[in-house]
Amino acid sequence: MAKFTLRQLELFAQLPKHQTLSSAAQSLHMSDSALSHAITELETAVGEQLCVRRKARGMYLTPAGTHFASRASEILRATDSLAGELSEVSGExxxxxxxxxxxxxxxxxxxxxxxxxxxxxxxxxxxxxxxxxxxxxxxxxxxxxxxxxxxxxxxxxxxxxxxx
Structure with a gap:
Protein backbone atom coordinates (compact mmCIF):
# COMPACT_ATOMS: atom_id res chain seq x y z
CA MET A 1 0.00 0.00 0.00
CA ALA A 2 1.39 3.40 -1.03
CA LYS A 3 1.99 5.84 1.83
CA PHE A 4 1.37 9.46 0.89
CA THR A 5 -0.48 12.35 2.43
CA LEU A 6 -3.47 14.41 1.37
CA ARG A 7 -1.13 17.40 1.35
CA GLN A 8 1.04 15.68 -1.27
CA LEU A 9 -2.11 15.01 -3.32
CA GLU A 10 -3.14 18.67 -2.99
CA LEU A 11 0.26 19.82 -4.21
CA PHE A 12 0.43 17.36 -7.08
CA ALA A 13 -3.12 18.07 -8.24
CA GLN A 14 -2.07 21.68 -8.87
CA LEU A 15 0.85 20.83 -11.17
CA PRO A 16 -1.13 20.49 -14.43
CA LYS A 17 -2.03 24.18 -14.12
CA HIS A 18 1.62 25.25 -14.38
CA GLN A 19 4.42 24.99 -16.91
CA THR A 20 7.24 25.33 -14.41
CA LEU A 21 7.92 24.07 -10.93
CA SER A 22 8.67 27.65 -9.86
CA SER A 23 5.26 28.83 -11.02
CA ALA A 24 3.55 25.99 -9.17
CA ALA A 25 5.58 26.60 -6.01
CA GLN A 26 4.80 30.31 -6.08
CA SER A 27 1.09 29.60 -6.53
CA LEU A 28 1.21 27.15 -3.60
CA HIS A 29 3.14 29.64 -1.42
CA MET A 30 6.13 27.38 -0.93
CA SER A 31 9.73 27.15 -2.08
CA ASP A 32 10.74 25.35 -5.26
CA SER A 33 12.87 22.94 -3.24
CA ALA A 34 10.02 22.09 -0.83
CA LEU A 35 7.68 21.34 -3.73
CA SER A 36 10.33 19.31 -5.53
CA HIS A 37 10.98 17.33 -2.33
CA ALA A 38 7.23 16.66 -1.87
CA ILE A 39 6.99 15.42 -5.47
CA THR A 40 10.05 13.18 -5.05
CA GLU A 41 8.57 11.68 -1.86
CA LEU A 42 5.28 11.09 -3.63
CA GLU A 43 7.02 9.43 -6.57
CA THR A 44 8.92 7.19 -4.15
CA ALA A 45 5.68 6.27 -2.34
CA VAL A 46 3.86 5.29 -5.55
CA GLY A 47 6.90 3.77 -7.28
CA GLU A 48 6.45 5.79 -10.50
CA GLN A 49 7.99 8.85 -12.09
CA LEU A 50 5.10 11.32 -12.19
CA CYS A 51 6.86 14.49 -13.26
CA VAL A 52 9.90 15.40 -15.34
CA ARG A 53 11.63 18.50 -13.97
CA ARG A 54 14.20 20.34 -16.08
CA LYS A 55 15.64 23.62 -14.84
CA ALA A 56 15.95 25.37 -18.18
CA ARG A 57 12.96 23.78 -19.89
CA GLY A 58 10.28 23.69 -17.21
CA MET A 59 8.43 20.57 -16.17
CA TYR A 60 5.83 18.22 -17.54
CA LEU A 61 3.83 15.34 -16.21
CA THR A 62 4.44 11.82 -17.42
CA PRO A 63 1.38 9.88 -18.62
CA ALA A 64 1.27 8.25 -15.16
CA GLY A 65 1.57 11.71 -13.61
CA THR A 66 -1.31 13.07 -15.69
CA HIS A 67 -3.49 10.16 -14.58
CA PHE A 68 -2.34 10.53 -10.97
CA ALA A 69 -3.09 14.29 -10.93
CA SER A 70 -6.59 13.65 -12.28
CA ARG A 71 -7.29 10.94 -9.69
CA ALA A 72 -5.76 13.10 -6.94
CA SER A 73 -8.24 15.86 -7.82
CA GLU A 74 -11.11 13.35 -7.63
CA ILE A 75 -9.91 12.11 -4.23
CA LEU A 76 -9.64 15.66 -2.91
CA ARG A 77 -13.18 16.42 -4.05
CA ALA A 78 -14.33 13.23 -2.33
CA THR A 79 -12.62 14.22 0.92
CA ASP A 80 -14.30 17.63 0.79
CA SER A 81 -17.61 15.88 0.22
CA LEU A 82 -16.96 13.53 3.14
CA ALA A 83 -16.24 16.47 5.43
CA GLY A 84 -19.48 18.09 4.25
CA GLU A 85 -21.40 14.89 4.94
CA LEU A 86 -20.03 14.78 8.47
CA SER A 87 -21.12 18.33 9.10
CA GLU A 88 -24.60 17.37 7.89
CA VAL A 89 -24.66 14.42 10.30
CA SER A 90 -23.67 16.70 13.16
CA GLY A 91 -26.35 19.19 12.14
CA GLU A 92 -23.92 21.86 10.97
Missing part, protein backbone atom coordinates in the same frame (compact mmCIF):
# COMPACT_ATOMS: atom_id res chain seq x y z
CA UNK A 93 -25.19 23.53 7.83
CA UNK A 94 -22.87 25.15 5.29
CA UNK A 95 -22.89 26.52 1.78
CA UNK A 96 -25.24 28.67 -0.26
CA UNK A 97 -28.95 28.88 0.51
CA UNK A 98 -31.45 30.82 -1.59
CA UNK A 99 -33.96 32.35 0.80
CA UNK A 100 -36.98 34.24 -0.49
CA UNK A 101 -39.43 36.29 1.48
CA UNK A 102 -42.87 37.66 0.73
CA UNK A 103 -42.59 41.42 0.30
CA UNK A 104 -45.09 42.18 3.08
CA UNK A 105 -43.08 40.16 5.62
CA UNK A 106 -39.54 41.13 4.66
CA UNK A 107 -38.93 44.17 6.86
CA UNK A 108 -40.43 42.55 9.97
CA UNK A 109 -39.20 38.96 9.63
CA UNK A 110 -35.90 38.91 7.71
CA UNK A 111 -33.67 40.68 10.27
CA UNK A 112 -34.46 38.10 12.97
CA UNK A 113 -34.20 35.19 10.54
CA UNK A 114 -30.81 36.35 9.22
CA UNK A 115 -29.46 36.99 12.71
CA UNK A 116 -30.56 33.55 13.91
CA UNK A 117 -29.12 31.73 10.92
CA UNK A 118 -25.80 33.60 11.21
CA UNK A 119 -25.56 32.69 14.88
CA UNK A 120 -26.56 29.03 14.53
CA UNK A 121 -24.96 28.27 11.16
CA UNK A 122 -22.07 30.66 10.43
CA UNK A 123 -20.97 28.64 7.37
CA UNK A 124 -24.25 29.24 5.53
CA UNK A 125 -24.19 31.87 2.77
CA UNK A 126 -27.67 33.32 2.30
CA UNK A 127 -28.90 34.83 -0.94
CA UNK A 128 -32.06 36.83 -0.39
CA UNK A 129 -34.87 37.55 -2.82
CA UNK A 130 -38.00 39.49 -1.97
CA UNK A 131 -41.17 39.15 -4.04
CA UNK A 132 -44.80 38.09 -4.12
CA UNK A 133 -46.34 34.63 -4.23
CA UNK A 134 -46.61 34.64 -8.02
CA UNK A 135 -42.79 35.04 -8.22
CA UNK A 136 -41.84 32.79 -5.34
CA UNK A 137 -44.01 29.71 -5.76
CA UNK A 138 -42.86 28.76 -9.29
CA UNK A 139 -39.20 29.19 -8.23
CA UNK A 140 -39.78 26.96 -5.20
CA UNK A 141 -41.48 24.36 -7.36
CA UNK A 142 -38.63 24.22 -9.89
CA UNK A 143 -35.96 24.05 -7.18
CA UNK A 144 -34.21 27.32 -7.96
CA UNK A 145 -35.04 28.58 -4.45
CA UNK A 146 -34.39 26.66 -1.24
CA UNK A 147 -36.50 28.31 1.47
CA UNK A 148 -39.39 30.76 1.46
CA UNK A 149 -40.86 32.91 4.19
CA UNK A 150 -44.46 33.40 3.10
CA UNK A 151 -48.01 33.38 4.40
CA UNK A 152 -49.52 29.91 4.42
CA UNK A 153 -52.26 30.89 1.98
CA UNK A 154 -52.78 29.07 -1.28
CA UNK A 155 -49.57 27.04 -1.04
CA UNK A 156 -49.39 23.77 -2.98
CA UNK A 157 -49.76 20.67 -0.80
CA UNK A 158 -46.45 19.33 -2.19
CA UNK A 159 -44.36 21.97 -0.37
CA UNK A 160 -42.79 21.03 2.95
CA UNK A 161 -43.87 23.53 5.60
CA UNK A 162 -42.75 24.71 8.96
CA UNK A 163 -45.02 27.12 10.78
CA UNK A 164 -43.26 29.69 12.92
Missing amino acids: LRGPVSLVCYTGLASNVLPAVLEGIARLHPEVEIRITVGDHSDLLPALADGSLDVAVVYDIGLPATLQRSVV
Whole structure:
Protein backbone atom coordinates (compact mmCIF):
# COMPACT_ATOMS: atom_id res chain seq x y z
CA MET A 1 0.00 0.00 0.00
CA ALA A 2 1.39 3.40 -1.03
CA LYS A 3 1.99 5.84 1.83
CA PHE A 4 1.37 9.46 0.89
CA THR A 5 -0.48 12.35 2.43
CA LEU A 6 -3.47 14.41 1.37
CA ARG A 7 -1.13 17.40 1.35
CA GLN A 8 1.04 15.68 -1.27
CA LEU A 9 -2.11 15.01 -3.32
CA GLU A 10 -3.14 18.67 -2.99
CA LEU A 11 0.26 19.82 -4.21
CA PHE A 12 0.43 17.36 -7.08
CA ALA A 13 -3.12 18.07 -8.24
CA GLN A 14 -2.07 21.68 -8.87
CA LEU A 15 0.85 20.83 -11.17
CA PRO A 16 -1.13 20.49 -14.43
CA LYS A 17 -2.03 24.18 -14.12
CA HIS A 18 1.62 25.25 -14.38
CA GLN A 19 4.42 24.99 -16.91
CA THR A 20 7.24 25.33 -14.41
CA LEU A 21 7.92 24.07 -10.93
CA SER A 22 8.67 27.65 -9.86
CA SER A 23 5.26 28.83 -11.02
CA ALA A 24 3.55 25.99 -9.17
CA ALA A 25 5.58 26.60 -6.01
CA GLN A 26 4.80 30.31 -6.08
CA SER A 27 1.09 29.60 -6.53
CA LEU A 28 1.21 27.15 -3.60
CA HIS A 29 3.14 29.64 -1.42
CA MET A 30 6.13 27.38 -0.93
CA SER A 31 9.73 27.15 -2.08
CA ASP A 32 10.74 25.35 -5.26
CA SER A 33 12.87 22.94 -3.24
CA ALA A 34 10.02 22.09 -0.83
CA LEU A 35 7.68 21.34 -3.73
CA SER A 36 10.33 19.31 -5.53
CA HIS A 37 10.98 17.33 -2.33
CA ALA A 38 7.23 16.66 -1.87
CA ILE A 39 6.99 15.42 -5.47
CA THR A 40 10.05 13.18 -5.05
CA GLU A 41 8.57 11.68 -1.86
CA LEU A 42 5.28 11.09 -3.63
CA GLU A 43 7.02 9.43 -6.57
CA THR A 44 8.92 7.19 -4.15
CA ALA A 45 5.68 6.27 -2.34
CA VAL A 46 3.86 5.29 -5.55
CA GLY A 47 6.90 3.77 -7.28
CA GLU A 48 6.45 5.79 -10.50
CA GLN A 49 7.99 8.85 -12.09
CA LEU A 50 5.10 11.32 -12.19
CA CYS A 51 6.86 14.49 -13.26
CA VAL A 52 9.90 15.40 -15.34
CA ARG A 53 11.63 18.50 -13.97
CA ARG A 54 14.20 20.34 -16.08
CA LYS A 55 15.64 23.62 -14.84
CA ALA A 56 15.95 25.37 -18.18
CA ARG A 57 12.96 23.78 -19.89
CA GLY A 58 10.28 23.69 -17.21
CA MET A 59 8.43 20.57 -16.17
CA TYR A 60 5.83 18.22 -17.54
CA LEU A 61 3.83 15.34 -16.21
CA THR A 62 4.44 11.82 -17.42
CA PRO A 63 1.38 9.88 -18.62
CA ALA A 64 1.27 8.25 -15.16
CA GLY A 65 1.57 11.71 -13.61
CA THR A 66 -1.31 13.07 -15.69
CA HIS A 67 -3.49 10.16 -14.58
CA PHE A 68 -2.34 10.53 -10.97
CA ALA A 69 -3.09 14.29 -10.93
CA SER A 70 -6.59 13.65 -12.28
CA ARG A 71 -7.29 10.94 -9.69
CA ALA A 72 -5.76 13.10 -6.94
CA SER A 73 -8.24 15.86 -7.82
CA GLU A 74 -11.11 13.35 -7.63
CA ILE A 75 -9.91 12.11 -4.23
CA LEU A 76 -9.64 15.66 -2.91
CA ARG A 77 -13.18 16.42 -4.05
CA ALA A 78 -14.33 13.23 -2.33
CA THR A 79 -12.62 14.22 0.92
CA ASP A 80 -14.30 17.63 0.79
CA SER A 81 -17.61 15.88 0.22
CA LEU A 82 -16.96 13.53 3.14
CA ALA A 83 -16.24 16.47 5.43
CA GLY A 84 -19.48 18.09 4.25
CA GLU A 85 -21.40 14.89 4.94
CA LEU A 86 -20.03 14.78 8.47
CA SER A 87 -21.12 18.33 9.10
CA GLU A 88 -24.60 17.37 7.89
CA VAL A 89 -24.66 14.42 10.30
CA SER A 90 -23.67 16.70 13.16
CA GLY A 91 -26.35 19.19 12.14
CA GLU A 92 -23.92 21.86 10.97
CA LEU A 93 -25.19 23.53 7.83
CA ARG A 94 -22.87 25.15 5.29
CA GLY A 95 -22.89 26.52 1.78
CA PRO A 96 -25.24 28.67 -0.26
CA VAL A 97 -28.95 28.88 0.51
CA SER A 98 -31.45 30.82 -1.59
CA LEU A 99 -33.96 32.35 0.80
CA VAL A 100 -36.98 34.24 -0.49
CA CYS A 101 -39.43 36.29 1.48
CA TYR A 102 -42.87 37.66 0.73
CA THR A 103 -42.59 41.42 0.30
CA GLY A 104 -45.09 42.18 3.08
CA LEU A 105 -43.08 40.16 5.62
CA ALA A 106 -39.54 41.13 4.66
CA SER A 107 -38.93 44.17 6.86
CA ASN A 108 -40.43 42.55 9.97
CA VAL A 109 -39.20 38.96 9.63
CA LEU A 110 -35.90 38.91 7.71
CA PRO A 111 -33.67 40.68 10.27
CA ALA A 112 -34.46 38.10 12.97
CA VAL A 113 -34.20 35.19 10.54
CA LEU A 114 -30.81 36.35 9.22
CA GLU A 115 -29.46 36.99 12.71
CA GLY A 116 -30.56 33.55 13.91
CA ILE A 117 -29.12 31.73 10.92
CA ALA A 118 -25.80 33.60 11.21
CA ARG A 119 -25.56 32.69 14.88
CA LEU A 120 -26.56 29.03 14.53
CA HIS A 121 -24.96 28.27 11.16
CA PRO A 122 -22.07 30.66 10.43
CA GLU A 123 -20.97 28.64 7.37
CA VAL A 124 -24.25 29.24 5.53
CA GLU A 125 -24.19 31.87 2.77
CA ILE A 126 -27.67 33.32 2.30
CA ARG A 127 -28.90 34.83 -0.94
CA ILE A 128 -32.06 36.83 -0.39
CA THR A 129 -34.87 37.55 -2.82
CA VAL A 130 -38.00 39.49 -1.97
CA GLY A 131 -41.17 39.15 -4.04
CA ASP A 132 -44.80 38.09 -4.12
CA HIS A 133 -46.34 34.63 -4.23
CA SER A 134 -46.61 34.64 -8.02
CA ASP A 135 -42.79 35.04 -8.22
CA LEU A 136 -41.84 32.79 -5.34
CA LEU A 137 -44.01 29.71 -5.76
CA PRO A 138 -42.86 28.76 -9.29
CA ALA A 139 -39.20 29.19 -8.23
CA LEU A 140 -39.78 26.96 -5.20
CA ALA A 141 -41.48 24.36 -7.36
CA ASP A 142 -38.63 24.22 -9.89
CA GLY A 143 -35.96 24.05 -7.18
CA SER A 144 -34.21 27.32 -7.96
CA LEU A 145 -35.04 28.58 -4.45
CA ASP A 146 -34.39 26.66 -1.24
CA VAL A 147 -36.50 28.31 1.47
CA ALA A 148 -39.39 30.76 1.46
CA VAL A 149 -40.86 32.91 4.19
CA VAL A 150 -44.46 33.40 3.10
CA TYR A 151 -48.01 33.38 4.40
CA ASP A 152 -49.52 29.91 4.42
CA ILE A 153 -52.26 30.89 1.98
CA GLY A 154 -52.78 29.07 -1.28
CA LEU A 155 -49.57 27.04 -1.04
CA PRO A 156 -49.39 23.77 -2.98
CA ALA A 157 -49.76 20.67 -0.80
CA THR A 158 -46.45 19.33 -2.19
CA LEU A 159 -44.36 21.97 -0.37
CA GLN A 160 -42.79 21.03 2.95
CA ARG A 161 -43.87 23.53 5.60
CA SER A 162 -42.75 24.71 8.96
CA VAL A 163 -45.02 27.12 10.78
CA VAL A 164 -43.26 29.69 12.92
